[in-house]
Amino acid sequence: MDRGLTMKALFSSRKAALALAIVTTFSLTACQMRAKKVDGNALMVMQPSSPDNLIQRELGDGLYEMAYLPAKNTLYVASAPEGKDISGGMIYRLDGTTLQSTGAGHYDLKNAGLSSGQDGSALYTTQSVDGGIAKIDPDTGNVLKRLMFDEKNEKGSPVKTREIFLHDGLLYVGGADEPGVIWVVDAKTLTLKARIKNAGKGVTGIIFSPVSDRIYAANGSGEILVINPRNHKIEQRLTAGDGQDTQFLNMAEDPATGRLFVTDNAKEKNTLVFDERSGKVIQRLDPGDSVGIKFNGKRNEIYISQRESKKVLQLDGTTYEVKNSWSFEGHPESLLVSPDGQTLYVTLKQGFNDDHSHQLLDGVARITLQ
Numbered sequence: 001m002d003r004g005l006t007m008k009a010l011f012s013s014r015k016a017a018l019a020l021a022i023v024t025t026f027s028l029t030a031c032q033m034r035a036k037k038v039d040g041n042a043l044m045v046m047q048p049s050s051p052d053n054l055i056q057r058e059l060g061d062g063l064y065e066m067a068y069l070p071a072k073n074t075l076y077v078a079s080a081p082e083g084k085d086i087s088g089g090m091i092y093r094l095d096g097t098t099l100q101s102t103g104a105g106h107y108d109l110k111n112a113g114l115s116s117g118q119d120g121s122a123l124y125t126t127q128s129v130d131g132g133i134a135k136i137d138p139d140t141g142n143v144l145k146r147l148m149f150d151e152k153n154e155k156g157s158p159v160k161t162r163e164i165f166l167h168d169g170l171l172y173v174g175g176a177d178e179p180g181v182i183w184v185v186d187a188k189t190l191t192l193k194a195r196i197k198n199a200g201k202g203v204t205g206i207i208f209s210p211v212s213d214r215i216y217a218a219n220g221s222g223e224i225l226v227i228n229p230r231n232h233k234i235e236q237r238l239t240a241g242d243g244q245d246t247q248f249l250n251m252a253e254d255p256a257t258g259r260l261f262v263t264d265n266a267k268e269k270n271t272l273v274f275d276e277r278s279g280k281v282i283q284r285l286d287p288g289d290s291v292g293i294k295f296n297g298k299r300n301e302i303y304i305s306q307r308e309s310k311k312v313l314q315l316d317g318t319t320y321e322v323k324n325s326w327s328f329e330g331h332p333e334s335l336l337v338s339p340d341g342q343t344l345y346v347t348l349k350q351g352f353n354d355d356h357s358h359q360l361l362d363g364v365a366r367i368t369l370q
Contacts, residue, residue, distance in 0.1 A: 054326065056348065056365035057099050059092055063347045063362035065114040066336045067123060068096060069138060075099070075336075075345060076138065077364060080110030080128050082352070091125065091136065096338075099366055105141035109134070113164040115171070117187070124164050124171055124187065131158025133173055135190050145190035153177040165206040165215075167229065172215060174203030180219050182206070184232050194232040199225060205250040211258045211276050218262060222246030224274070238279045240264075240272060252295040252302070254317060261302060263290040271304060285320055287313055292334050298341030299369060305332035305346065312346055312367070324370075330363055342369055 061081035068075050073096040080089045089110035093103035111134075113126035122144065123136040132148035151159040159181060163174040166187055175181040180199035185192055200219030207216050214235070215227040222245070226236035240246050247265040253276075254261075260274040271290045273283035285304075292305035300317035312332045314324035330348030337344055348363040 053368045054365065055099055056328075056363055058361040058363045059094075060090060060361055061086070062089065062110070063334075063349065063364070064112040064128075065334050066345055066347065066364075067114045067116040068336055068338060068345065069116060069120040070096075070339050071120050072138070073097060074102065074138070075364070076114060076116070076123060077347065078111035078114040078125050079362075080112050091123070091141070093138075094364065096343075097366075099364060103141070105136065107134075107143070113162055113173075115164045115166045117166055122187075124166060126161035126164045126173060128160050128162060128176075129158070131161055131175075133161060133164060133171065133185065133190070135187075147185060147190045147192065149173075149175075149183055149192075151175060151181055162202075163204060163206045165208070167208045167215065170229070172206050172217070174206055174217065175199070176202045176204070178202055178220075180221075182217055182225075182227070196225075196227060196232055196234065198234070201247075204248065205262075207251050207253060209253055209260070209276060210255050211253070216251060216253075216260065218248035218251050220247045220265070222248055222264075222266070224248060224251070224260070224262065236279065238274060240281050242281075246272075249291065250293050252293045254295050254297065256297065261285075261293050261295060263293050263304070265291075283320070285315075287315075287322070292332070294335045294337050294344075296337050296341050296344075296369075301369070303335055303337070303344055305335055307331045307333055307349070312344070314369070326365075326367065328365070330360075332365075343367065344369055 060079050062079045064078045066077050075094045075096045077092040088108045091105040109127040109130050111125040112128035115124045123138050125134050134143050135145040153159050160176040161173055162176040165172045169187050171185040171187050173183040178201045180203045182196040182199050184194040200221035200223050202220040203217050205218040215229050217225040224238035225234050228235055245266045249263045249265040252261045258276040260276050262272045264270050269289050271285040272281050275282045289306040289309045290304050291307045294303045302315040302317055304313045310328050312326045313322055328348055330350055332346050333349050334347040344367040346365040350360040350362055
């Protein structure tokens with residue numbers, strides 16, 4: 001841990017973590033499936049009883065992105081609690097099968113984006129409102145390194161960091177303010193390698209495409225930035241091409257067919273399907289209210305979270321027909337597919353009070369796909 005960091009709390013013991021996150025059960029109706037209750041205080045681990053099992057739990061305020069380490073069967077969830085009297089954030093550590101708490105990291109800065117390397121040696125999180133990132137030991141919760149960026153927005157505050165994506169030893173970090181920026185950081189040393197400027201109105205989703213061998217970055221200006229990962233130059237700016245207002249949010253790719261799925265946060269909130277080779281929109285998916293999106297190549301399925309409708313949709317990856325859906329009391333937002341393609345994790349956001357604090361605790365759901 002860097003001596004200059006003020007981090008004190010690490011991943012706590014199971015007992016302390018459970019004291020911080022009392023587990024309850026949301027009511028749920030989804031395709032005739034019943035949610036299994038998860039009791040974080042129970043000594044006996046509760047196992048799924050059927051292939052179509054769905055479980056969920058309350059967890060904490062301000063949940064954002066997730067990361068999963070298969071070797072540890074551990075789900076990590078970043079949090080940035082809101083409210084005038086709340087400072088700092090947490091990273092929750094959960095059993096990937098039961099969603100029971102196995103630890104919790106307490107931090108002096110708020111966490112939003114979350115990513116991990118394939119070897120599971122580190123977690124990387126954006127320290128949202130403070131304009132920085134941190135490298136964290138996934139076992140102890142120690143902050144191994146931290147990097148704060150210099151950029152300020154028009155109000156003189158740090159440019160907020162939101163999305164973080166790891167590719168080929170480099171972290172691509174999206175600045176969520178205007179003008180948008182993408183920082184390129186060495187993942188091992190957390191040293192700044194490059195700044196990609198003129199990135200539009202707030203950078204949102206970031207992915208790597210093996211089809212084009214390029215980094216794609218979505219922004220609120222309705223652009224998909226096509227970035228060369230060798231020189232960090234923006235080579236193209238893909239748009240819907242119809243003159244309508246678009247605010248791109250999240251992306252997913254089907255490498256086998258060269259399709260890029262993009263959720264649009266503008267008025268209709270539809271999902272656009274781009275042909276990567278031509279850069280043109282070839283389909284608009286009608287579900288609407290689209291926020292998070294994932295493509296599962298092992299099952300040829302698309303998953304879309306609908307925040308206002310409080311649903312998660314399971315679509316056929318070829319016909320785009322809705323195969324299944326799950327309805328929640330909370331607002332589904334971030335999605336994560338397990339590496340084996342058989343499990344879908346969902347964060348469930350709650351409403352806000354007048355002071356921007358949450359009315360209830362945000363939650364997490366685990367869906368065994370069928």
